[in-house]
Amino acid sequence: MATDRVVTLVVGAGPTGLTLAVELARRGVPFRLIDREVERTRTSRAIGTQARTVEVFRVMGIPESALEPAARPRALRFAERDRTLARIPLGDGRPGAPPRLISMDESDTERVLEQRLEQLGGRVERSTELLGFRVDGDRVIATLRGPGGASELEARFLVGADGAHSTVRREAGIGFAGAAYPERFLLADLDLDWDLPHDEGHIWIGDDGLVAAIPLPGERRFRVIVPLPPAYAAKEYESEAEIAAEAETFLGLRAGVPLRRIGDPAWASAFRIQRRQADRYRRGPVFLAGDAAHVHSPVGGQGMNTGIQDAFNLGWKLALATRDQAAPGLLDTYESERHPIARGVLQGTHLGTRLFLAQNPLMRVVREQAVPAIVNIPPVRRRILAAVSQLAVGYRGSPLSVNVDDREEARRWLRRHGRGLRPGDRVPDATLIDARGGAPVALFDLISQGWTLLLFQGNQATPETIGALERIARQVQDAVGAAVLSYFVLAPPANGGVVAATLLDPTRTVAHIFGARQALVALVRPDGYLGYRGRLDQPGELASYLARVFAMRLREAEIGPILRQ
Numbered sequence: 001m002a003t004d005r006v007v008t009l010v011v012g013a014g015p016t017g018l019t020l021a022v023e024l025a026r027r028g029v030p031f032r033l034i035d036r037e038v039e040r041t042r043t044s045r046a047i048g049t050q051a052r053t054v055e056v057f058r059v060m061g062i063p064e065s066a067l068e069p070a071a072r073p074r075a076l077r078f079a080e081r082d083r084t085l086a087r088i089p090l091g092d093g094r095p096g097a098p099p100r101l102i103s104m105d106e107s108d109t110e111r112v113l114e115q116r117l118e119q120l121g122g123r124v125e126r127s128t129e130l131l132g133f134r135v136d137g138d139r140v141i142a143t144l145r146g147p148g149g150a151s152e153l154e155a156r157f158l159v160g161a162d163g164a165h166s167t168v169r170r171e172a173g174i175g176f177a178g179a180a181y182p183e184r185f186l187l188a189d190l191d192l193d194w195d196l197p198h199d200e201g202h203i204w205i206g207d208d209g210l211v212a213a214i215p216l217p218g219e220r221r222f223r224v225i226v227p228l229p230p231a232y233a234a235k236e237y238e239s240e241a242e243i244a245a246e247a248e249t250f251l252g253l254r255a256g257v258p259l260r261r262i263g264d265p266a267w268a269s270a271f272r273i274q275r276r277q278a279d280r281y282r283r284g285p286v287f288l289a290g291d292a293a294h295v296h297s298p299v300g301g302q303g304m305n306t307g308i309q310d311a312f313n314l315g316w317k318l319a320l321a322t323r324d325q326a327a328p329g330l331l332d333t334y335e336s337e338r339h340p341i342a343r344g345v346l347q348g349t350h351l352g353t354r355l356f357l358a359q360n361p362l363m364r365v366v367r368e369q370a371v372p373a374i375v376n377i378p379p380v381r382r383r384i385l386a387a388v389s390q391l392a393v394g395y396r397g398s399p400l401s402v403n404v405d406d407r408e409e410a411r412r413w414l415r416r417h418g419r420g421l422r423p424g425d426r427v428p429d430a431t432l433i434d435a436r437g438g439a440p441v442a443l444f445d446l447i448s449q450g451w452t453l454l455l456f457q458g459n460q461a462t463p464e465t466i467g468a469l470e471r472i473a474r475q476v477q478d479a480v481g482a483a484v485l486s487y488f489v490l491a492p493p494a495n496g497g498v499v500a501a502t503l504l505d506p507t508r509t510v511a512h513i514f515g516a517r518q519a520l521v522a523l524v525r526p527d528g529y530l531g532y533r534g535r536l537d538q539p540g541e542l543a544s545y546l547a548r549v550f551a552m553r554l555r556e557a558e559i560g561p562i563l564r565q
Contacts, residue, residue: 005153005154006030006031006153006154006155007029007030007031007155007157007322008024008029008031008032008155008156008157008158008318009032009034009142009155009157009159010024010031010032010159011034011035011158011159011161011167011168012034012035012160012162012163012166013033013035013040013124013126013161014035014106014161014290014307015046015110015113015304016161016292016304016307016308016310017033017161017311018033018110018113018114018124019113019307019311019312019315020159020161020289020315021122022061022113022120022315023311023312023316024122024315024318024319025122026060026120026315027315027316027319029318029319030322031122033117033123033124034126034144034146035124035125035126035128036127036128036129036130037126037127039126040107040110040111040124041110042107043106043107043267044189044216044266045106045304046106046301046303046304047106047223047301048101048214048301048304049067049101049102049103049104049109049304049305050301050305050390051099051100051101051389051390051391052389052390052391052426053309053390054067054100054102056312056527058429058444058448059444059447059527059528060116061116061119061448062112062113062116064093064102066112066115067102067108067112068104068108069218070102070103070108070217071104071199071216071218071221072090072100073090073199073200073201073214074089074092075088075089075090075199075201076090076201077200077201077203078203078204078371078372079202079203079204079205080205080206080256080368081255082257083256085205086371086372087200088381088384090385098382099385099386099389099391100389101301103201103215104217105216105217106304108217125146127146128145129144129145129146130142130143130144130162130168131145131150132171133158133168133171133286135283135285138156138284138285139155139156140154140155140157140158140285140286141153141154142154142155155285156285156322157286157287157318157321158285158287159286159287159288159289159314160287160288160292161288161292161307161311163291163292164274164276164291164292166291166292168286168288169278169293172283172286172288173283174278174279174280174283175278175279176277177276178276178277178295178346180272180273180274181272181273181297181353182233182272183228183233183272183357184227184228184232184233184271185225185226185228185270185271185272185273186224186225186243186246186247186269186270187223187225187247187267187268187269188223188224188226188247188248188268188269189222189223189267189268190221190222190244190247190248190261190263190266191218191220191221191261191262191266192213192220192221192251192261192262193262194257194258195257195258196213196257198215198220199215200215201214201215202214202255204254204256205356205368205371205372206254209227209356210227210356211224211225211226211227211250211254211255212224213251213255220262221266224247224248224251225298226246226247226250227356227357232246237270240265240269241264241265241268243265243268243269243270244265244268248261273296273297273298273353274296275296275297275346275350276294276295276296277293277294277339277342277343277346278292278293278294280335280339281293281334281335281339282331282332287314287334289307289310289311289314290306290307290308290311291307293307293338293342294306294342296349296350297350297352297353299349299352299356300348300352300388302345302348302349302388306341306342306345309338309390310342312527313334313338313527314334314338316450316526316527317330318331320549320551325550326549326551327548327549327550327551328551329548330548330549333398333400336398336399337395337398337400348387355371392426393426394424394425394426394529395424395529396423396424398424399548400531400549401422401423401529401531402423402531402532402534402541402544402545402548419515420513420515420516420533421513421515423530423532424529424530425529426528427443427447427513427528428443429443429444430442430443430510430513431509432489432503432504432505432510433506434503435502435503435504436502443510447526447528449485450482450483450484450526451483451484451523451524451525451526451549452484452485452523452524453476453484453487453521453522454487454489454510454521454523454524455469455472455487455488455521456489456511456514456516456519456520456521457488457489458516458517458518458520459517459518460518461490465519466488466490468519468536469488469519469536470488472536472542473486473488476542479543479546480546480550483550484546485501487501487503488501489503489504489505489510489511489516490502490503490504490505514533518535519535519536520534520535521533521534531545532545
């Protein structure tokens with residue numbers, strides 16, 4: 001049997017696998033993306049695209065305008081029959097607004113991602129299945145079965161994005177510890193004729209748990225979620241129509257408003273949910289992402305979004321490794337960063353599931369009285385939204401987050417000169433001005449190009465400060481070439497002259513985000529998180545950080561003298 005070769009084999013063309021393929025294609029990394037299904041899914045499945053995922057898509061070259069058809073609810077309403085207990089407002093994407101939620105069929109999410117992949121010259125190989133693989137040193141020999149029969153493929157890396165029943169995980173011998181919930185759930189996508197608005201999500205709290213109706217694209221279409229009472233746990237359903245009718249019955253009992261169902265269900269399912277996490281996300285050249293690495297309760301709409309961000313984290317690291325540009329240990333940071341994130345998602349969704357389903361008297365009181373009261377407290381509501389939207393996800397404890405705040409001297413400096421983002425924090429989008437032509441430049445557009453070094457002059461810059469920043473930029477370019485792109489961020493008028501890569505920050509918005517009251521350098525990762533934030537008087541810190549990421553040896557003598565000035 002002839003053996004083909006490729007750098008990376010990605011198994012599974014759901015949202016996670018497609019995201020990883022796009023990230024590899026954007027960086028020119030050869031890969032193959034296979035999926036055993038004949039065609040893309042036609043069902044809605046996961047429907048919630050959280051605010052952080054919208055940002056991820058933006059950096060990947062997918063504008064929000066491409067996320068259609070979609071519903072954009074303006075609020076989540078908690079109710080007891082027809083009485084509103086609390087309302088959580090959702091934003092519209094404008095600065096300062098609460099995080100938004102885009103409700104969109106998973107089939108359309110996959111379509112948008114696949115279209116982006118095709119724009120980049122990639123494609124999905126459908127009707128192609130991974131039968132097994134073996135690891136031979138630092139390579140993987142995979143056996144595939146496709147339309148042309150069986151074949152072998154040699155790959156440097158193998159990524160399993162092939163779902164909860166992952167072949168890659170099983171063949172790699174990686175455990176998947178966890179358990180199933182005893183409850184069963186009904187999900188149905190229904191056209192509902194009632195008097196409730198379509199631009200809100202409706203959640204009813206009652207003695208026997210929670211029932212929800214989340215708007216979907218379409219004038220009256222909703223995703224209805226119903227936890228079945230214990231007496232119904234073993235009931236068998238013969239068809240989607242029967243499941244939908246049962247869901248409609250429970251919804252009608254809970255909603256407290258006249259309900260007239262129209263049309264057949266677009267999709268319906270009766271299922272049990274599980275909470276499981278892979279023991280590890282990497283074994284040699286084999287990686288796991290998405291549902292292959294973690295499955296959990298759908299409370300909060302976290303699953304698909306967590307998988308997409310797994311792939312977004314892994315993509316740039318694999319790209320460096322395939323070019324032999326990655327420092328030893330860089331690929332290990334995928335597991336050290338993403339495993340704790342998924343563990344937190346499992347814990348949070350499990351707590352939410354037990355809170356909304358528990359039948360003991362104490363939990364009923366908490367659910368029916370405490371929850372509405374808590375979500376009506378603005379600071380608490382903001383924290384809930386930040387967590388659910390995944391805008392609060394960060395990597396402060398990562399080895400790729402050099403946190404100068406941990407040293408007492410640095411803490412004193414920060415108290416004097418402003419805090420701003422800490423290494424590991426997500427960098428929000430903002431607008432700068434190109435000093436050459438006056439055109440606006442989005443920070444996300446810079447990040448989409450790769451590692452971004454921002455050099456801030458501070459509030460009272462001198463020509464010496466600008467000169468020192470310029471020398472830092474040149475030295476970094478000499479050390480790592482185009483792997484890091486440098487930009488001077490100046491407040492007009494630009495002291496020390498304007499150079500080609502100069503951006504103006506007339507409102508000081510970006511300087512405020514990074515806490516740049518005085519001159520500093522900020523290195524932003526390709527996935528939009530702050531990796532390094534340092535002063536000009538910290539010899540060797542930037543050199544040391546670059547050596548954590550890139551396969552290179554930087555001596556303090558090469559960069560240190562510049563940072564001392």
